[in-house]
Amino acid sequence: MKLHPVLEAVTARIRERSAPTRSAYLARIEAAASRDRGADRMGCANVAHAFAALPDNDKFRVVAERAPNIGIVNSYNDMLSAHAPLGSFPHIIKDEARKLGATAQVASGVPAMCDGVTQGTAGMELSLFSRDVIAMATAVGLSHDVFDAALMLGICDKIVPGLLIGALHFGHLPTVFVPGGPMPSGLSNNEKAKVREQAAQGLVGRAELLEAESKAYHTQGTCTFYGTANSNQMLMEAMGLHVPGTAFIQPQQQLREELTREAVRTALGIVKARRFAPIGRIVDERCIANAMAALLATGGSTNHLIHWVAVARAAGIVIDWDDFDRLSGAVPLLSRVYPNGSADVNAFQEAGGPGYVIRELLDAGLMHEDVLTVREGGIREYTRVPDWAEGPGKAGLKWTDVGASRDDTVVRPAREPFSATGGLRLLQGNLGRSVIKVSAVPEDRHVIEAPARIFDSQEALQSAFKAGELDRDVVCVVRWQGPQANGMPELHKLTPPLAVLQGKGFRVALVTDGRMSGASGKVPAAIHVSPEAAAGGPLAKLRDGDVVRLDGVAGTLEARVDPQEWDRRGPAKMDARQAQDNGFGVGRELFAGMRRNATAAEEGACTWL
Numbered sequence: 001m002k003l004h005p006v007l008e009a010v011t012a013r014i015r016e017r018s019a020p021t022r023s024a025y026l027a028r029i030e031a032a033a034s035r036d037r038g039a040d041r042m043g044c045a046n047v048a049h050a051f052a053a054l055p056d057n058d059k060f061r062v063v064a065e066r067a068p069n070i071g072i073v074n075s076y077n078d079m080l081s082a083h084a085p086l087g088s089f090p091h092i093i094k095d096e097a098r099k100l101g102a103t104a105q106v107a108s109g110v111p112a113m114c115d116g117v118t119q120g121t122a123g124m125e126l127s128l129f130s131r132d133v134i135a136m137a138t139a140v141g142l143s144h145d146v147f148d149a150a151l152m153l154g155i156c157d158k159i160v161p162g163l164l165i166g167a168l169h170f171g172h173l174p175t176v177f178v179p180g181g182p183m184p185s186g187l188s189n190n191e192k193a194k195v196r197e198q199a200a201q202g203l204v205g206r207a208e209l210l211e212a213e214s215k216a217y218h219t220q221g222t223c224t225f226y227g228t229a230n231s232n233q234m235l236m237e238a239m240g241l242h243v244p245g246t247a248f249i250q251p252q253q254q255l256r257e258e259l260t261r262e263a264v265r266t267a268l269g270i271v272k273a274r275r276f277a278p279i280g281r282i283v284d285e286r287c288i289a290n291a292m293a294a295l296l297a298t299g300g301s302t303n304h305l306i307h308w309v310a311v312a313r314a315a316g317i318v319i320d321w322d323d324f325d326r327l328s329g330a331v332p333l334l335s336r337v338y339p340n341g342s343a344d345v346n347a348f349q350e351a352g353g354p355g356y357v358i359r360e361l362l363d364a365g366l367m368h369e370d371v372l373t374v375r376e377g378g379i380r381e382y383t384r385v386p387d388w389a390e391g392p393g394k395a396g397l398k399w400t401d402v403g404a405s406r407d408d409t410v411v412r413p414a415r416e417p418f419s420a421t422g423g424l425r426l427l428q429g430n431l432g433r434s435v436i437k438v439s440a441v442p443e444d445r446h447v448i449e450a451p452a453r454i455f456d457s458q459e460a461l462q463s464a465f466k467a468g469e470l471d472r473d474v475v476c477v478v479r480w481q482g483p484q485a486n487g488m489p490e491l492h493k494l495t496p497p498l499a500v501l502q503g504k505g506f507r508v509a510l511v512t513d514g515r516m517s518g519a520s521g522k523v524p525a526a527i528h529v530s531p532e533a534a535a536g537g538p539l540a541k542l543r544d545g546d547v548v549r550l551d552g553v554a555g556t557l558e559a560r561v562d563p564q565e566w567d568r569r570g571p572a573k574m575d576a577r578q579a580q581d582n583g584f585g586v587g588r589e590l591f592a593g594m595r596r597n598a599t600a601a602e603e604g605a606c607t608w609l
């Protein structure tokens, strides 16, 4: 299939811009790949320490027989419903490795924050930087340097980007990502959102709200909205870093275990076949462009406009919001999964899932086909759906073509998409550069112009809402929420009050240098405003009553203030003590160095460069 000219142009622009950093990166992984590693190179004490805990026959294998050794990086904990199933995976992986004459060791555990638990609390100020902590923790594990391949176990928001950034610093290793899958559907996301809005208006009490939330989030597995966690899964499929079709197979079933075993077979298959497919080679400019296209075609999380910039940078590839915006003009919206619709990821999988979207994008020339993946069959393998058959002679994993959409309210072909353009837009103007997810906003709310009301915290906005001060057309500006100010938290708790105002017919919007959740959607929000207010960005000059225009069609974000007056204004100052006080007791002081060192949101909010 001929490549779409826009995909071709964007990829060429990325390749040209990245040439110096990408060639340096490839040289580094060549050097690492040629360095002899493992048991027969290390000192005897090192070897003894590395394998002391292995059962004797495994020790023999990995030392005497130089059997391949897999490093497992696991983000298991009980705080994320999505990660709870991962506790049992290392046992399955070691068992499968042993069957294949290899060994596997947990190289390291990495931390994982549940953004649902910390949403709206001071703990959320650690969330973005936990991504780079996870990358560093991945490096701590893999730096034992006794591995021939790696398996990355993780699903949620900052965890997959962190694991990927870490793994790319070991780009010489074949690496497969292993998910756990979504929980079975409970109370629908729309129903949940409705109860939240009733609670915001005082129409239901805490007992009713807790009952609704607990019915939505009711067991192990990933939450079923298409937020950052499930956008991660879609992108892992589009980048060819998963076993094909594994993303949205639910945990606690035999197929999930078989796919985990298949990840071991896939990683060892690369090692034994000596197929040159280390992760640093798979993740190239075309792979990154494919991920961008898949994000846009599914109205994925706005967080990936930060994370995938950082992921690309870890592979020596430089992308920016112009690249996303240009691609968004050519990539159609092919799926509607909450918050971009009412279906959840289980319905998305039923209707065709990632395989359907990837097939449609490939056939429309909107994904590169000539890419490396962890599978020999290349990216076409990811247009197929796995199943596991039981019984004599039939047992085993098999894949079938995804076929036609089984629900065209959830996934549609590229020839008749939900929208001709992708779900994410770049906004520019005298307030800086920002992004908006338009795919989840009602058409008649894509352009909002109203007087601004300035807030220095999300709590201040919630208090003003409760006091009835926002019952009007208003652009709510929440500043001092960028990476350097307070770690760039998600302000998703503002969705219910703003949605109530929108539901009353007021024309409302949010403008912030902070983030929103991948699960945010219906209220127009210009987010990630760069440069952030704490770095001298123009949000610091805005005042109550200034008219602000957010135009998701023209791609602009402007303060309608007389230019001379605007130039005369000095910036407001952040009350740093306020941030310190409300953040005490959740460890935010430990992240002061990362706040100081973070690059801008558009550069991925990287803290390691």
Ligand SMILES: O=C(O)[C@H](O)[C@@H](O)[C@H](O)[C@H](O)COP(=O)(O)O
Pocket: 114, 115, 116, 117, 119, 157, 226, 227, 228, 229, 301, 303, 490, 492, 516, 517, 518, 519
């Ligand atoms: O980016 C994301 O997808 C969010 O961070 C998500 O992981 C988080 O859990 C939300 O807070 C969930 O939504 P609710 O808070 O509405 O449950």
Ligand code: SF4
Pocket: 080, 081, 082, 083, 113, 114, 115, 116, 117, 156, 157, 221, 222, 223, 227, 229
């Ligand atoms: S999707 Fe969000 S709320 Fe759900 S488990 Fe993952 S981080 Fe937590």
